[in-house]
Amino acid sequence: MLIPTLATVPASAAQTCDLLVIGSGAGGLSAAVVAAHLGLKVIVIDKDPQYGGTTAWSGGWMWIPRNPMAVEAGLVETIEQPLSYLRHELGAHFDEARARAFLDNGPRMVEFFRSKTALQFIDGNSVPDFHGRTPDASTGGRSICAAPFDGRRLGEKINTLKPPLPETTLWGMGIASGTELKHFLNATRKPASFWHVTKLVLRHWRDLLLHRRGMRLVNGNALVAGLAASAFEAGVEIRVNSPARRLLTQNGQVTGAVIGLPEGDTEIHATRGVVLACGGFPHDVARKKELLPHAPTGHEHWSAASRGNTGDGLRLGEGAGGVVANDLVQAAALAPVSLVPRADGSAAYFPHLIERAKPGLIAVTASGRRFTNEADSYYDFMHDLIEATPKGEPVQAWLVCDHGFLRHYGLGAVKPAPMPLGGMVRNGYLKRGGTLAELALACGIDAAGLQATVRRYNQQAGEGTDTDFSKGETAYNRIQGDAATSQPNPCMAPLERGPFYAVKVLPGSLGTFAGLQVNSSAQVLDSTGQPIAGLYAGGNDMNSMMGGNYPSGGITLGPAMTFGFIAAQHVAGLEIESSFQKESASSI
Numbered sequence: 056m057l058i059p060t061l062a063t064v065p066a067s068a069a070q071t072c073d074l075l076v077i078g079s080g081a082g083g084l085s086a087a088v089v090a091a092h093l094g095l096k097v098i099v100i101d102k103d104p105q106y107g108g109t110t111a112w113s114g115g116w117m118w119i120p121r122n123p124m125a126v127e128a129g130l131v132e133t134i135e136q137p138l139s140y141l142r143h144e145l146g147a148h149f150d151e152a153r154a155r156a157f158l159d160n161g162p163r164m165v166e167f168f169r170s171k172t173a174l175q176f177i178d179g180n181s182v183p184d185f186h187g188r189t190p191d192a193s194t195g196g197r198s199i200c201a202a203p204f205d206g207r208r209l210g211e212k213i214n215t216l217k218p219p220l221p222e223t224t225l226w227g228m229g230i231a232s233g234t235e236l237k238h239f240l241n242a243t244r245k246p247a248s249f250w251h252v253t254k255l256v257l258r259h260w261r262d263l264l265l266h267r268r269g270m271r272l273v274n275g276n277a278l279v280a281g282l283a284a285s286a287f288e289a290g291v292e293i294r295v296n297s298p299a300r301r302l303l304t305q306n307g308q309v310t311g312a313v314i315g316l317p318e319g320d321t322e323i324h325a326t327r328g329v330v331l332a333c334g335g336f337p338h339d340v341a342r343k344k345e346l347l348p349h350a351p352t353g354h355e356h357w358s359a360a361s362r363g364n365t366g367d368g369l370r371l372g373e374g375a376g377g378v379v380a381n382d383l384v385q386a387a388a389l390a391p392v393s394l395v396p397r398a399d400g401s402a403a404y405f406p407h408l409i410e411r412a413k414p415g416l417i418a419v420t421a422s423g424r425r426f427t428n429e430a431d432s433y434y435d436f437m438h439d440l441i442e443a444t445p446k447g448e449p450v451q452a453w454l455v456c457d458h459g460f461l462r463h464y465g466l467g468a469v470k471p472a473p474m475p476l477g478g479m480v481r482n483g484y485l486k487r488g489g490t491l492a493e494l495a496l497a498c499g500i501d502a503a504g505l506q507a508t509v510r511r512y513n514q515q516a517g518e519g520t521d522t523d524f525s526k527g528e529t530a531y532n533r534i535q536g537d538a539a540t541s542q543p544n545p546c547m548a549p550l551e552r553g554p555f556y557a558v559k560v561l562p563g564s565l566g567t568f569a570g571l572q573v574n575s576s577a578q579v580l581d582s583t584g585q586p587i588a589g590l591y592a593g594g595n596d597m598n599s600m601m602g603g604n605y606p607s608g609g610i611t612l613g614p615a616m617t618f619g620f621i622a623a624q625h626v627a628g629l630e631i632e633s634s635f636q637k638e639s640a641s642s643i
Contacts, residue, residue: 072096074626075325077299080108081612082594083332084282085619091289093627102298103363107217108334109566113275115201118609119161122199124178130196134158139191148602156575157617164620174281175202184607185432187529194530198609201278206270208284215295219276222395222403222468228259231273243472302375309375309589327626328589333368335567335595342366346386346569349441349450349562357392357563359406368596372571376581380569383603389437392563395468396482405468408433412535414548415460417512418452423504428524430532430546434605453498453557457550467558486557494555513549568599577622591622
C-alpha cells in the first residue's frame with residue numbers, strides 16, 4: 056500500500072487535533088499509532104528535516120520479556136522472573152509499579168503491532184541478558200527486533216525517513232545483526248556467505264539506481280519505517296522542520312504547543328494531550344555539564360544519538376511544571392565511541408557495540424594496561440573506563456588488534472576485507488605500527504606496558520581463560536564472540552601477526568536516561584508528584600525506569616514502545632490495569 060501525499064496546512068492557521076506528539080522516534084510513533092487506532096486524530100511534529108530520531112540509527116532491538124514470539128517458541132516464564140531480575144539489577148531505583156506496568160503491557164504491545172499494523176518483528180530468543188550472574192537473568196527469550204521492511208510501502212514518504220548512520224553501513228546499505236552480519240564477515244571465506252552477500256548487494260545497487268536509496272530496511276531503520284507506515288495508513292500526519300517553541304496551557308492543563316515554521320509560528324491545539332518524545336539531552340551541552348560528571352564542561356561526551364536531540368522535550372516539560380531526575384546511577388546510556396573524520400571536516404560518532412567481544416582484541420589505557428572485560432556490554436565497558444581513569448586525565452582508551460583480526464572483523468568504522476583501509480590510516484582514524492612498540496608510539500601509549508599486556512593476554516588466550524577480567528565466562532560474552540574460529544573461549548585469541556592496529560575510543564552514549572519524572576501511565580509529574588493534566592513523556596524524554604542501570608540490550612526501545620502504547624490508551628480514556636494494581640487491590 057502506497058502512502059498518499061498529505062496536504063500542507065498554512066502556518067498562520069491554528070489547528071486542532073486530539074493528540075500532539077513532539078518527536079518521531081519509537082516512543083513518539085508508538086503512541087501516535089496506537090492513539091490513531093483508538094480513533095483519535097494525531098499529529099506528530101519533529102524539528103529535524105527527517106523523521107525517525109535516534110531510533111532510525113539504532114539496532115532496533117527491544118527488551119520485552121514474555122513476548123509472544125518467545126512464548127510461541129516454548130520459552131515461557133512467569134512475570135516474577137524478569138521482575139526478580141530487575142529488582143536485583145536496579146536496587147534502590149526499582150519502581151515496582153512502573154516495572155509491572157512495563158512487563159504486563161510489553162507483550163500486549165507486541166501483539167497489537169504485529170496483528171494490526173505494518174510493523175513486524177523477528178525474535179531474539181537466543182539473546183541473553185547482560186549480567187548472567189544476576190539471579191533470574193535469562194539466556195534468551197526476552198528480546199525482539201524489527202523485521203526487515205520494504206521501504207517501497209512508504210511511497211514518497213521514504214524521502215523524509217532518516218537513513219542509517221553512513222559509517223555503520225556498506226554503501227548506504229544497512230546490515231542486520233545476527234545471522235546476516237555473520238554472512239558479511241564470512242563473505243570471503245565461505246561460498247554460501249559470499250552468495251548471500253552478493254544477492255543483498257546487487258539488490259541494494261538496483262535500489263540505488265531505481266530509488267536513489269536502499270529499500271530493504273533493517274534494524275532501527277526498519278522499526279521507524281514500520282511505525283511510520285502504520286501511522287500514515289491510520290491517518291496520522293508526520294511533519295518535519297516543525298520545532299515546538301513552547302507548550303500551551305489552560306486552567307492547569309497542557310492543551311497544545313506553539314510550532315515554529317519558516318513562514319511564522321502557528322498553534323496546534325490538542326484536546327486530549329501532548330506527548331513529549333524528543334530524544335533526551337545527548338547533545339545539550341548545559342545538561343551534560345550538569346548531569347555527567349565525566350563531562351565537566353559538557354563537551355567531553357560524544358553521543359552517537361541523533362544530533363537533533365538537544366533536550367527540547369525536557370525544557371518544554373520543565374516549563375509546564377515537570378521535573379527532570381538528577382539522582383540516577385548514570386544519566387546516560389554509556390557506550391564507547393570513536394570520532395570518524397568526514398570529507399567535509401566534520402566527524403561522525405561511531406558506537407563500538409560489536410567487535411570488542413571478538414577473539415583477538417584488547418582495550419588498553421595510555422598505560423598500555425587492560426582495565427575491563429572487553430566482551431562485556433558497552434555500558435559496562437565505559438563504566439569501567441571512567442573508573443580506571445585517574446582524576447584530571449582525559450577519559451580515553453584504545454582498541455588494539457592485529458592484522459588478521461582487522462581484515463576478518465574490521466575495527467570501528469574500518470570495514471573488514473576486501474574493503475580498503477588505507478584511507479582510514481591516512482586520515483588518522485586508524486593507527487598502525489609494524490610492531491607493538493611502533494603502534495604504541497603512534498598512539499601515545501606506554502610501549503613497555505602494551506608489550507607486557509599483550510604477552511600476558513596471549514598466554515591467557517592460549518589457555519582459554521582470562522584470569523584478570525573473566526572474559527568469555529557469561530552467556531552474553533560468548534554469544535558476542537566467535538565460537539566458529541576460537542575455542543575453548545570464543546572471545547579470546549592471541550594478537551600475533553603485525554602490522555598491529557588501534558582506534559581511540561572516548562566517552563559517549565546511545566542516548567540519555569535522565570528524563571522527566573512520570574508515573575506508570577507515562578504522565579509527567581510535577582514537583583509534588585502529581586500528574587500534569589494533558590502532558591505525557593515518552594522515549595528518552597521519560598525518566599528511564601531502569602534508574603540509570605543497563606541490565607540488557609533493548610532496555611531503551613522496549614520501554615519506549617511499551618509506554619507509548621500505555622500513554623495512548625490513557626489519552627483515549629482507557630484504564631490500564633497491571634498485576635501491581637491487582638495485587639494492591641487484593642491486599643486492601
